[in-house]
Amino acid sequence: MSSSVGAYTGGGPSGQFQNTIDWGLIGTSTVSATLDILSRYCAAGVDHYTASIGEFLCNHWFQLSTNGQRRMTDVLESLSCNSTMGDRVWMGFGRRHIARSLSSTSQGTVCVAFCGALAECFDEEVAAEILHEMVKTINAPTQLTPSILQWKNLIKVCAGILSQSDFGSFVEELIQHNPTYWDLDTDSQSYHKADRSSCQNPKLIAEAIQAIGDVSKGKLGEITIMGGNAIGWLAAISEWLFSLSTSLEIGDGTVIYQSIPKKRIQAHFIFNTTSSNRSSGQFSYELQCVGKVYNIDDPTMLFRTRSPSDDGPMCGGRLAWANIFQRFFGSTFESLIQDERRAFESIIGSVARMLSAIVKADSKIPRRSIAAWRLYVFASHGLGFVEFITWRFPELAPLRAGFESSSICTLEEACSSYENSLTKLKITCAARGCHACSYSAERDPKSERYCQPTVVKTIIALALTLASTEIAKDLFIKSAGLWRFYHCQRKIEKTKYPPASDSGPASVGGVYSSFWNWASMAAVGSGWNRQFGDYIMLFYGNEGYNLMSTRNATAVSTGGICIYSKVLDPTTFSTLDVEKTSLVYICAGGIEHEGKPYDLIKDDDRPSGTNGPAHGALDPYDASWKHSKIYGKVRETTQGLRVSYQMALGDAESEKYITIWPAQLAEDIAYSRGWVDCDGSGCPRIMDLTRLVQDDESGKFETLGMKFCVIPNDPMAKCAAITVAFQNKSCGRVLMREGACLQCCIGTALRGDTDSNYQKAYYAEDRRALTWFIV
Incomplete structure (x- = not known):
């Protein structure tokens, strides 16, 4: 293929349509940027040169329509972010997010829109390869061509931009027009498994995209593209970003979708459903592009088939x-x-x-x-x-x-x-x-x-x-x-x-x-590696995340999806809303701290300094914990952020404090819940608590050789008791009441119904010597 953007056999005045790029001029161009902008690019791992080339090429290839520009304006204005850890960590698209900087110009908006569309429906690896192939097709000099890794980083920062728009659901709607998506069997009430792994060779997609871009800029009048599920995504960007009149057809010429009825079609998309492929049980994933300059009758096959792998990347949209x-x-x-x-x-x-x-x-x-x-x-x-x-x-x-x-x-x-x-x-x-x-x-x-x-x-x-x-x-x-x-x-x-x-x-x-x-x-707590893995699978569509790396994690971000636990909100401790400690928030975007992006937040469970207090010497029943204050701490590491809370009496310099690890606290609370069977009526009476328990149902007592400590109904005191008991195994065990009566709580502890919960966590020779904290 020549060094042009695309080469199509045509019947126009010039015969073969070509459009060249002067790479010598690009190589001598200068780009200016402030240190603030460069620092943000550097923190995200994005090469400023790659972003500049991306902006240039996207504007060379594409022309957003008026509707496309309006949609992108709405998308960018609706980007949101939420603060945690006392406004020190932001989830979503922060004010200094690179995507916001890129889209500050019309040229950058085109680049963000296209990269966001790629990231919405393709794996980051495939999306980066598509961009790389698009540059290769115009014969860019090797020394001026960004690497696939650099393109991947650019895709990564734009991922999630379109996740809360209707683009993803529109893609899925068009993909489901593919007859092979619903391959009916003789029984009309059932159908074969929809094969969603039909992701074509990135080179084939790249050339088809460039043909669509030429139509958007008026360089071509009409194109016809044939293929499998990727046809749905190509048709979606044609209509959603460029407002091209599009149609979806099957091999026999039947029109199954048309964007604007009774209008000349600019982009024909044909799902390949040849009888030979269907009869053999193998569907064709060949992507063919026929470009026309107004009147072209001689289509030219440009691409060859690559069979997808069942475990390979998938092409698909979102389900409303x-x-x-x-x-x-x-x-x-x-x-x-x-x-x-x-x-x-x-x-x-x-x-x-x-x-x-x-x-x-x-x-x-x-x-x-x-x-x-x-x-x-x-x-x-x-x-x-x-x-x-x-x-x-x-x-x-x-x-x-x-x-x-x-x-x-x-x-x-x-x-x-x-x-x-x-x-x-x-x-x-x-x-x-x-x-x-x-x-x-x-x-x-x-x-x-x-x-x-x-x-x-x-x-x-x-x-x-x-x-x-x-x-x-x-x-x-x-x-x-x-x-x-x-x-x-x-x-x-x-x-x-x-x-x-x-x-x-x-x-x-x-x-x-x-x-x-x-x-x-x-599961929650340390089990969040499974929980977060499920959320990533569902909202990102891939299982590629290292699940074990999320152990004791409170937030993860990948593919433009951010997942974080509500336990990162300091108000969790001041109210001890046990419902809130189990909640997870899912949004588009990533994790930011001081303007820098991160993929992971975990408990900062490194050993305390030599001057730190010994938790064994702290009394969680001490009423003074009611007046404690919470201070959040954030530490940067090469693997992400590490966070913890310090519950101190008085100011942050207090010598009496308890370190709380958010994920661990959520896990400890989950361990301590759901053990007491109490319906509030007809409960057996274990002992007389009249003189042992105060009006606020707090107190210390012993019965049948076991020690009990009922914690006052105060959130901070309960947090202190839970934290100390679990971090110091010889201190005691925790049982959460959650509306159950004290008699049933005592009975549960005496029966040993929670022993399986503690059999691996406690190694005291005489378990009966441990205090039961009822919170």
């Missing part, structure tokens, strides 16, 4: 909450809420009841299940779960009455109903030809239908995963993320944990593995 399951699972979900509605309602309602039994420590629930459980927010159980699942997923709202009626029953009835309904669903699913439900030995992963029982469990697991989150407005999960999440549930089904030996009644033990799996999906 309003109809997420219908858009993703299609007729399988429609059949579930219509033909199998009663079974579906019974399963969800029964699950809500079973979850409530775990959270409230029902005596029939195995202690091992309670020990593994960490999710105690209102939306995670009972009617709160029903309310949340029908609010977060509006297409389930018509089933709310059925969910609620199925949840009003005994635990035994719920377990029985759950198993019976799930068995019925498996039978009907097997009749439709589901390999998983029929236990067929002849399984073809490429033609595997969605399994209805797995779809139901995916919906349950997804609701539990999101129950403890607050999500920024108009931020949706990726289709690729939900695809991976669904297959995680398939793997869980294949590797179920067997019922534990202490599973209790048979009716409960039969569904024990489900309790265990959901518990692992809802």
Whole structure:
């Protein structure tokens, strides 16, 4: 290919259309920038030269339409950020974010828009390769060509710019017009697995993008592009950024989408669905581009096919909450809420009841299940779960009455109903030809239908995963993320944990593995490595993040998605809102501290200095902790930020203070919750507390050889007790009341119901000598 931007066979006056770039002139150009700007680029790892070249080339290639400029203006004006750690750390797009600096000019806005569009639907690696290939196609001199790594850093800082716009959902809508996305089988109620890994060779995408750019600038009048799922993204940028009149067609010429009816089409996009490929079970992912200067009849094939890998990067958009399951699972979900509605309602309602039994420590629930459980927010159980699942997923709202009626029953009835309904669903699913439900030995992963029982469990697991989150407005999960999440549930089904030996009644033990799996999906504290990993998978669409690096983390950022725990808010300690300690906020953007971006925030659990106080000498019952103050500390490291809080009496220089690690505190609170089974009526009387407990229900006493310390109903005093008890194992153990009466709390401790919770954390020779702190 020549050194032009693109070469297309044409019938115009000049024969072959060419457009060259004078790289000699670019190489002698000068660029000026203040040290403040350079410092921000340097902190983000972005080469200023790369950004300058990106701006130049994007403006050379593309011309944003009036509507495209308006959309980008709205996007940039709506970028938001939230402060934590006393305004020292910002989540989202801070005021000094590089994307804001880049978009301060019209030239930079084009670059940010295009890089943001790439990052929204492609993996960072693929997006960087596309930019690299775009430069290569115009034969840029090697010494003037930024490396792929430099392009990747530019993509990284622009990621998330469009995440809260309607661009991602528009991409997914167009991709789902691809007939191979819904490959119908003989049974119209089911379909083959949608193959979302169809990401073409970056070189093919790069050349097609340049052809679209030439149309946007009036250098070409009309183009035709053929291919697989990437066609949806190409059509989306053509319409969303450049306002080109577009059409989507299939191979036989049938128009399945047209942006502006009865208007001359500038960009034709054709999904390749040749009968030969379909009959062989292999879909074509070839991307072909035919450029026309007004009247061109001789199309030229420019590209060759590259078969995608099932584990490779995926091309996809976002799924709006309003109809997420219908858009993703299609007729399988429609059949579930219509033909199998009663079974579906019974399963969800029964699950809500079973979850409530775990959270409230029902005596029939195995202690091992309670020990593994960490999710105690209102939306995670009972009617709160029903309310949340029908609010977060509006297409389930018509089933709310059925969910609620199925949840009003005994635990035994719920377990029985759950198993019976799930068995019925498996039978009907097997009749439709589901390999998983029929236990067929002849399984073809490429033609595997969605399994209805797995779809139901995916919906349950997804609701539990999101129950403890607050999500920024108009931020949706990726289709690729939900695809991976669904297959995680398939793997869980294949590797179920067997019922534990202490599973209790048979009716409960039969569904024990489900309790265990959901518990692992809802872990907090040090378990956030799993929780954050799920959020990254869902909202970024990839599993590439090192999950173990998030151990004891309170915030992570990748791919333009920022996830952080509410425990980073200092008001958490002043109110000790236990609901808030479990909440996670998800938004577009990243993590910033002093104008510099970071990917990770973890507890600063390095050993205290020699002059630090010994926690063993501190008395968490000391009433003076009521008057303590919180001071946040942030430390930069090569691996991210490290944070901690110092709870001091008086000022920050006080010699009497307790160091609090946010993630550890959230974990300790989760460990101490959900052990007491108390309904407030008919509770057994263990001992007379009249002379032992004060009016505020605080006091110290002993009974049956065990020591108890009831902490005053003060948030700061409770924080001190929890922190000291867990950081100094010989100090004592913690049991959170959460509305339970003292008699039931004492009874729980005396029975040793929480021993499994402490068996690895405490090594005292006589555990009965440890004090029980009831907070």
